[in-house]
Amino acid sequence: MSSKIAKPIMHSAAWRISLWATLAFACGTMLVFVFLHRFVADDIQRRSDAWLSGEVEVLGDVAERTPKDAVYGRVVGEVAELAAKEVPNKLLSESSKNDSVFFLQTGRDGAPKLWVGAGRGDANLRAIQAAGILPGSPTDIKVQGFDIPFRVASTRIDDGTLIYLGLSERDELRVLRSLRLRFILLWLLLVLLGFGIVFYTTRRMLSHVRQITEAASRIGHSDLNARVPTTKRSDEVGHLALTLNHMLDRIESSMHQLHTITDSLAHDLRSPLTAIRGKLEMSLSAGVLPEQVEPIVSAIDELDRLDDFLNKSLDVAEAKADALRLTRSEIDLDDLLRSMIDLYEPSMSERGLQIGLRSAGPLKISADPSLIHRMIANLFDNELKHLPAACKVTIDLRSEDNAAVLLLQDDGPGFDPQVLPHLFEGRVKGKDSLGHGLGLAFIDAVARAHGGTVTASNRETGGAQLALTLPLVFNTTLDRTESARSGSLRGSSGLPR
Amino acid sequence: MRLLLVEDELDIRSFLQRSLEETGYQVEAAADGKTAESLALEGIYDILIVDLGLPDQDGISLILKLRQLGVSAPVLILSARRSVDDRVRGLEQGGDDYLTKPFALAELLARLRNLLKRNSPPGNESTRLRVLDLELDLLRREATRSGQVLQLTTQEFVLLEYLCRNAGRVVTRSMILDKVWGMRIQPDTNVVDVHIYRLRGKVDGKGQQPLIRTLRGVGYVLKDR
Numbered sequence: 001m002s003s004k005i006a007k008p009i010m011h012s013a014a015w016r017i018s019l020w021a022t023l024a025f026a027c028g029t030m031l032v033f034v035f036l037h038r039f040v041a042d043d044i045q046r047r048s049d050a051w052l053s054g055e056v057e058v059l060g061d062v063a064e065r066t067p068k069d070a071v072y073g074r075v076v077g078e079v080a081e082l083a084a085k086e087v088p089n090k091l092l093s094e095s096s097k098n099d100s101v102f103f104l105q106t107g108r109d110g111a112p113k114l115w116v117g118a119g120r121g122d123a124n125l126r127a128i129q130a131a132g133i134l135p136g137s138p139t140d141i142k143v144q145g146f147d148i149p150f151r152v153a154s155t156r157i158d159d160g161t162l163i164y165l166g167l168s169e170r171d172e173l174r175v176l177r178s179l180r181l182r183f184i185l186l187w188l189l190l191v192l193l194g195f196g197i198v199f200y201t202t203r204r205m206l207s208h209v210r211q212i213t214e215a216a217s218r219i220g221h222s223d224l225n226a227r228v229p230t231t232k233r234s235d236e237v238g239h240l241a242l243t244l245n246h247m248l249d250r251i252e253s254s255m256h257q258l259h260t261i262t263d264s265l266a267h268d269l270r271s272p273l274t275a276i277r278g279k280l281e282m283s284l285s286a287g288v289l290p291e292q293v294e295p296i297v298s299a300i301d302e303l304d305r306l307d308d309f310l311n312k313s314l315d316v317a318e319a320k321a322d323a324l325r326l327t328r329s330e331i332d333l334d335d336l337l338r339s340m341i342d343l344y345e346p347s348m349s350e351r352g353l354q355i356g357l358r359s360a361g362p363l364k365i366s367a368d369p370s371l372i373h374r375m376i377a378n379l380f381d382n383e384l385k386h387l388p389a390a391c392k393v394t395i396d397l398r399s400e401d402n403a404a405v406l407l408l409q410d411d412g413p414g415f416d417p418q419v420l421p422h423l424f425e426g427r428v429k430g431k432d433s434l435g436h437g438l439g440l441a442f443i444d445a446v447a448r449a450h451g452g453t454v455t456a457s458n459r460e461t462g463g464a465q466l467a468l469t470l471p472l473v474f475n476t477t478l479d480r481t482e483s484a485r486s487g488s489l490r491g492s493s494g495l496p497r
Numbered sequence: 498m499r500l501l502l503v504e505d506e507l508d509i510r511s512f513l514q515r516s517l518e519e520t521g522y523q524v525e526a527a528a529d530g531k532t533a534e535s536l537a538l539e540g541i542y543d544i545l546i547v548d549l550g551l552p553d554q555d556g557i558s559l560i561l562k563l564r565q566l567g568v569s570a571p572v573l574i575l576s577a578r579r580s581v582d583d584r585v586r587g588l589e590q591g592g593d594d595y596l597t598k599p600f601a602l603a604e605l606l607a608r609l610r611n612l613l614k615r616n617s618p619p620g621n622e623s624t625r626l627r628v629l630d631l632e633l634d635l636l637r638r639e640a641t642r643s644g645q646v647l648q649l650t651t652q653e654f655v656l657l658e659y660l661c662r663n664a665g666r667v668v669t670r671s672m673i674l675d676k677v678w679g680m681r682i683q684p685d686t687n688v689v690d691v692h693i694y695r696l697r698g699k700v701d702g703k704g705q706q707p708l709i710r711t712l713r714g715v716g717y718v719l720k721d722r
Contacts, residue, residue, distance in 0.1 A: 259579075259580075262579055263578050263579050263580075266577060266578065266579045267550055267577040267578060270577040270597075270598040270599055271506050271508075271509065271577055271598065272508070273598070273599040274506075274509050274577070274598040274599040274600065275506065275508035275509045275512065276599075277599045277600075277601070278508075278509065278512040278513065278516070278599075278602060279508075279512055280714070281516075281601065281602050281714070281715060282512055282515065282516055282602075284712075284713075284714055284715060285516075285602075285715070293713055293714070294713075296714060297713045297714030298714075300714040300715075301714070303599065304599075304683065305685060307599055307683075308683045308685065311579075314579060325579075325580045327580075327581065327586075339678055339679070339680075340680075342652055342678075343674075343678050343680075343688055343689075343692075344688055346688070346691040346692055346695055347686060347687060347688045347691040350691055370681055373680045373681065373682050374682050374683075377680070377682040377683075377684050380684075381684055381685055381686050384686045384688075385685075385686060
């Protein structure tokens with residue numbers, strides 16, 4: 001579980017979902033704003049154009065009616081000044097110095113006759129002449145010395161002179177800029193808030209999915225009693241949890257059925273075996289004739305072999321259905337192999353076999369001791385039964401990628417190539433093999449039940465090789481729940497099986 | 498020693514009763530939980546053998562009920578089930594023991610002895626074991642026969658010690674595997690026999706009385722007379 005928490009948040013689905021949702025939201029709102037901005041800009045332009053056209057008409061009218069005498073300049077100038085004060089979108093604070101509006105009258109020859117505005121008006125005239133403004137339609141011109149373009153409308157009056165009224169677009173642009181600034185701030189805020197909300201909700205929802213996943217994987221490993229956590233809400237996640245739990249109910253019940261069958265099979269066979277074995281033993285101790293001892297002894301041996309066969313068959317059957325019940329505790333494989341070698345070494349040397357262990361030291365796994373012991377004994381029994389004299393068995397034990405790897409090699413004749421692909425299927429044995437051929441299937445079953453693997457091959461240099469991997473001590477949450485469970489079982493009494 | 502045997506299978510019950518009586522136990526037998534309850538309340542028993550699969554109730558429920566009723570004698574649980582129930586494990590920790598069917602009689606008897614010993618006050622644990630002229634010094638890990646020091650490996654010493662502690666009684670191969678090597682396995686090869694042959698070669702010298710005897714089909718015994 002710790003690995004899941006340590007996983008960077010950027011890799012979570014919640015992060016990706018919120019990122020994409022936020023991106024879509026941001027793009028959408030940005031698009032809306034662009035249209036809005038254009039609409040507002042157009043509208044402002046339209047208003048100022050209407051004002052310009054209206055004012056230039058008024059000024060033209062005034063200029064026409066005012067006699068062309070000495071006061072003409074002053075009258076028209078004042079009217080122009082007045083008009084400048086009614087500029088739309090104007091900031092009040094800047095009323096003292098008026099550089100946002102200019103008025104220009106030119107004669108027929110294009111020479112300036114009257115100028116009202118900031119500066120001398122030469123640059124304005126040049127720009128106007130360069131732009132070739134026609135009366136009636138307001139046009140943008142760029143005047144040297146001013147950063148911001150002017151919007152200029154013109155009209156021709158009766159005496160053939162042209163009147164130009166220019167309005168700086170400064171105020172219009174300021175309005176738009178402040179609009180943009182406010183929008184960007186608001187937009188950023190909204191996007192961040194939206195990201196936060198989406199991230200929080202998806203994360204909450206997905207954390208529930210993660211809990212379900214964790215519980216489900218835990219159940220897959222061991223604990224069929226457990227169920228995934230459910231919520232009261234009846235959304236998709238809630239349905240997922242319910243569906244999973246229904247599925248687990250069914251799996252548990254069929255697993256329970258399988259256990260009932262194997263248990264009763266074992267029980268029904270073991271009871272007569274026990275009775276027969278007991279009677280045979282009693283007849284041995286009752287003092288039989290010497291020639292009767294041998295058949296009784298071999299009958300007892302056969303019974304023990306039958307019991308072993310029964311146990312292994314049921315273990316293999318349960319393991320194939322992933323239903324083998326494990327009682328885990330900590331095992332040191334190095335230690336186990338040493339005592340196993342100690343146990344088998346005399347028998348091996350009796351048969352002229354050598355056995356050696358190469359191990360880097362203690363290697364602890366969490367596993368079912370009884371099954372692991374039987375599995376390793378099986379490996380050794382196999383070698384003991386099948387190897388010809390003067391062979392050497394080597395066992396390598398090491399840890400690799402969180403797993404214990406046990407490599408068992410010999411320099412004997414190797415596996416029969418025809419049998420090799422079916423070695424772990426059970427009921428397969430070489431021509432000269434004794435036993436019931438379940439040994440390797442059992443080894444495979446135990447390895448799989450512990451989440452490990454076993455592979456068999458023939459070495460290039462001759463001889464057989466079995467590679468067994470078993471996961472090292474697992475996931476701490478798993479062990480915690482397992483011990484919690486067994487603890488609660490131990491504490492209570494009369495629990496149904 | 499009074500023993501209560503609770504086992505529903507007639508065949509098993511009768512042979513167990515016979516062999517237990519031959520060994521010297523006074524045996525009362527019950528075929529179901531009800532009979533067992535009334536027997537256990539009437540008489541006082543030193544030890545109980547209870548089969549898990551009884552017709553009228555679960556063996557464990559019976560044991561727990563008897564415990565509540567004040568029966569404190571140790572219980573040997575017989576089980577033909579495949580996996581060891583968590584509750585059996587619980588009882589095992591409470592001082593009882595279990596044995597899976599089929600079992601060797603020798604092992605059943607050894608477990609009964611162990612349970613009875615556990616219940617009796619601990620005697621002085623001697624640091625020396627002596628069987629006839631064989632002597633084991635448990636502190637120095639040294640074995641001598643007729644004063645001659647035997648050259649034993651560590652494992653051979655442990656094996657001999659186990660045989661000595663059970664001198665005069667049969668031990669089976671699986672008991673040896675369990676107690677000496679700590680494994681509950683059933684090898685289908687003669688690994689234990691080879692250890693015994695080797696040990697015998699060292700313990701029973703030429704001209705000496707052979708101490709380690711093989712009882713074919715049953716196990717081994719270290720003679721004590």
